[in-house]
Amino acid sequence: MSTQAAFDKAVKTVKDLKPEGDVKPTQDDQLAFYGLFKQATEGDCTTARPGAFDFKGKYKWDAWNKNKGMSKEDAQKQYYDLLDGMMAKSSDPEIVKAREELHAAKGA
Numbered sequence: 768m769s770t771q772a773a774f775d776k777a778v779k780t781v782k783d784l785k786p787e788g789d790v791k792p793t794q795d796d797q798l799a800f801y802g803l804f805k806q807a808t809e810g811d812c813t814t815a816r817p818g819a820f821d822f823k824g825k826y827k828w829d830a831w832n833k834n835k836g837m838s839k840e841d842a843q844k845q846y847y848d849l850l851d852g853m854m855a856k857s858s859d860p861e862i863v864k865a866r867e868e869l870h871a872a873k874g875a
Contacts, residue, residue: 774807774843776872780865782784789859799849802830807842811835847873 781800784790792800805812812832817824834842847869852867 770840770843770847770873773847773869773873776869777847778804780854780869781850783865789857790853790861792853796849796853798826798830800846801827802834803842803846803849805831806834806837807839807846810839816834 803848808843812828812835816828816852851866854869857863
């Protein structure tokens with residue numbers, strides 16, 4: 768399958784992660800997912816950095832902007848790899864199954 772199909776499956780899997788589940792992305796992981804998602808779907812960040820008191824906006828902007836120059840396909844691959852690495856550490860049957868589905872979407 769295509770990189771796009773694997774990326775789409777990874778995005779859906781991240782959205783479906785349960786807060787009480789075995790895979791819990793840290794805040795840094797969440798920002799990495801955000802930045803890679805934006806780079807993969809929109810390309811380079813071209814907006815101005817948010818103001819001093821918009822802390823959340825600045826963190827998100829920084830997460831996206833640090834991927835500047837990365838191709839959309841590379842961002843999709845890194846997003847997939849970040850999720851796959853997190854899921855690989857889990858022995859939870861639901862996560863193992865979801866990871867198998869993720870690999871199937873990639874064609875691995």
